[in-house]
Amino acid sequence: MVSSDPLKNYKSFVPSNFHSYPLIEYLKARFPYHNEEDWISLVENQNVLINGNSSSPDLILKTGDEISYSPKPDSIREPAINRDYHVLAEKENFLVVNKPPNIPVHPAGRYRTNTLLNLLEHDRKTKFYPVHRLDRETSGIILFAKTAEFRLVLQKLFEERLIRKExxxxxxxxxxxxxxxxxxxxxxxxxxxxxxxxxxxxxxxxxxxxxxxxxxxxxxxxxxxxxxxxxxxxxxxxxxxxxxxxxxxxxxxxxxxxxxxxxxxxxxxxxxxxxxxxxxxxxxxxxHAYSLSFVDPTTGETNNFHCPLSFDLCRLIANIPSEYVT
Structure with a gap:
C-alpha cells in the first residue's frame, strides 16, 4: 500500500562494512524500497544528502558518513500492516500496548511510516519512546515511555533483569x-x-x-x-x-x-x-509476548500486565488453557 501519512526524514550512518561503497550501491543494499532508477533520481534531486551536502550517485562513501533522506510524498510503497493495536494500560510515564502480528515497532527496511510507533504518535498526537522491541511477526505486550528520560529508567530495569517477561x-x-x-x-x-x-x-x-x-x-x-x-x-x-x-x-x-x-x-x-x-x-x-511485571522505581508501584493470546494463535489447537486466551 502507499502510505498517505506525512513521511519523516531519515538518517543513517555508514557502517564499516560499507566503507568505499558507491552511494548508489549502499542505498540499493540497505534500503530496498526504491529501485536503482528511483534512487538515482532522488540523489540528483537532492532528496539524499551526504553529511548535509548534495552528492552524486557514484560518490564513494566512508565509514561514519551521515546519509539523510527526505522522502517524496507517496514515493514509498510500503507493505500492508495490521493496525488493530490496543492500549492495555496507561500510566503517568508509560503506555502498555497489545501489539498485533504483522506490524514492526520501528521503521526498518520497507517499513518507514507503517509502524506501531508511528500509529501511536499519529493517533494520540504526542511523541512516544519504544523501550524494547518485538519482531514484526510477534504479537503481544510492549512498553512505550512518554519521555526520553523515563525510557532510560525502564531500559535500566531491563538491563538489570528487574522486568520479568513471559x-x-x-x-x-x-x-x-x-x-x-x-x-x-x-x-x-x-x-x-x-x-x-x-x-x-x-x-x-x-x-x-x-x-x-x-x-x-x-x-x-x-x-x-x-x-x-x-x-x-x-x-x-x-x-x-x-x-x-x-x-x-x-x-x-x-x-x-x-x-x-x-x-x-x-x-x-x-x-x-x-x-x-x-x-x-x-x-x-x-x-506471543504474554506478560510483563516490574516495580516502578519512581513510584514504588508494582505493575503486572498480561496480554491475552492473539486470535490467530487461539485457533491453532483446541486445548489451550483458558487463562491464557481471555
Missing part, C-alpha cells in the same frame, strides 16, 4: 513438562543468513550466556504441536526461537528458525505464499 509459543514435537536451557548464543557459523543465531554448550569466543525456562501447557497429538510458557532470564537477540530450534523443537510458522532455514530466503525472494504457510504451519512465527 511468552507463549507453539512448537513442533512433544515437549517435556519442563525444560531449563542454558548455554551460549551467537551468530550461527553454519548459516548463510547473517542475522541467524544459534545455541551451543560451549562459547566460540564472542558468544553471550543465555538462560531460558520452558513449561508445557498443552499438547495436540494430532498436529504434534506443544504450547509452551516461556520465561527468558537473559535478553539475547532471537533468544527464544534460536533456543527452541537448538533444543529440537522449532517454532510453528518460523521462517528463520523453523523446519527449513531456506524458507526465509524463499520468503525474501518471493514473499508470502499459501504453499510456504502450509509447509511452516502458519503465516507467521507463533510467538
Amino acid at each position: 511468552y507463549l509459543t507453539f512448537v513442533y514435537g512433544r515437549f517435556p513438562e519442563t525444560l531449563v536451557s542454558e548455554g551460549y548464543m551467537g551468530k550461527d557459523p553454519n548459516s548463510s543468513i547473517r542475522k541467524k543465531q544459534s545455541l551451543r554448550k560451549e562459547s566460540l569466543g564472542e558468544d553471550k550466556l543465555t538462560f531460558t525456562e520452558f513449561s508445557l501447557l498443552s499438547y495436540d497429538p494430532k498436529k504434534n504441536i506443544s504450547v509452551l510458557l516461556v520465561k527468558p532470564h537473559t535478553g539475547r537477540i532471537h533468544q527464544i526461537r534460536a533456543t527452541l530450534l537448538g533444543e529440537g523443537f522449532p517454532v510453528v510458522g518460523d521462517k528463520l528458525y523453523g523446519k527449513r532455514e531456506t524458507a526465509f530466503l524463499d520468503f525474501i525472494q518471493m514473499g508470502e505464499s499459501d504453499l510456504l504457510n502450509e509447509e511452516l504451519g502458519h503465516n507467521r512465527q507463533c510467538l
Whole structure:
C-alpha cells in the first residue's frame, strides 16, 4: 500500500562494512524500497544528502558518513500492516500496548511510516519512546515511555533483569513438562543468513550466556504441536526461537528458525505464499509476548500486565488453557 501519512526524514550512518561503497550501491543494499532508477533520481534531486551536502550517485562513501533522506510524498510503497493495536494500560510515564502480528515497532527496511510507533504518535498526537522491541511477526505486550528520560529508567530495569517477561509459543514435537536451557548464543557459523543465531554448550569466543525456562501447557497429538510458557532470564537477540530450534523443537510458522532455514530466503525472494504457510504451519512465527511485571522505581508501584493470546494463535489447537486466551 502507499502510505498517505506525512513521511519523516531519515538518517543513517555508514557502517564499516560499507566503507568505499558507491552511494548508489549502499542505498540499493540497505534500503530496498526504491529501485536503482528511483534512487538515482532522488540523489540528483537532492532528496539524499551526504553529511548535509548534495552528492552524486557514484560518490564513494566512508565509514561514519551521515546519509539523510527526505522522502517524496507517496514515493514509498510500503507493505500492508495490521493496525488493530490496543492500549492495555496507561500510566503517568508509560503506555502498555497489545501489539498485533504483522506490524514492526520501528521503521526498518520497507517499513518507514507503517509502524506501531508511528500509529501511536499519529493517533494520540504526542511523541512516544519504544523501550524494547518485538519482531514484526510477534504479537503481544510492549512498553512505550512518554519521555526520553523515563525510557532510560525502564531500559535500566531491563538491563538489570528487574522486568520479568513471559511468552507463549507453539512448537513442533512433544515437549517435556519442563525444560531449563542454558548455554551460549551467537551468530550461527553454519548459516548463510547473517542475522541467524544459534545455541551451543560451549562459547566460540564472542558468544553471550543465555538462560531460558520452558513449561508445557498443552499438547495436540494430532498436529504434534506443544504450547509452551516461556520465561527468558537473559535478553539475547532471537533468544527464544534460536533456543527452541537448538533444543529440537522449532517454532510453528518460523521462517528463520523453523523446519527449513531456506524458507526465509524463499520468503525474501518471493514473499508470502499459501504453499510456504502450509509447509511452516502458519503465516507467521507463533510467538506471543504474554506478560510483563516490574516495580516502578519512581513510584514504588508494582505493575503486572498480561496480554491475552492473539486470535490467530487461539485457533491453532483446541486445548489451550483458558487463562491464557481471555
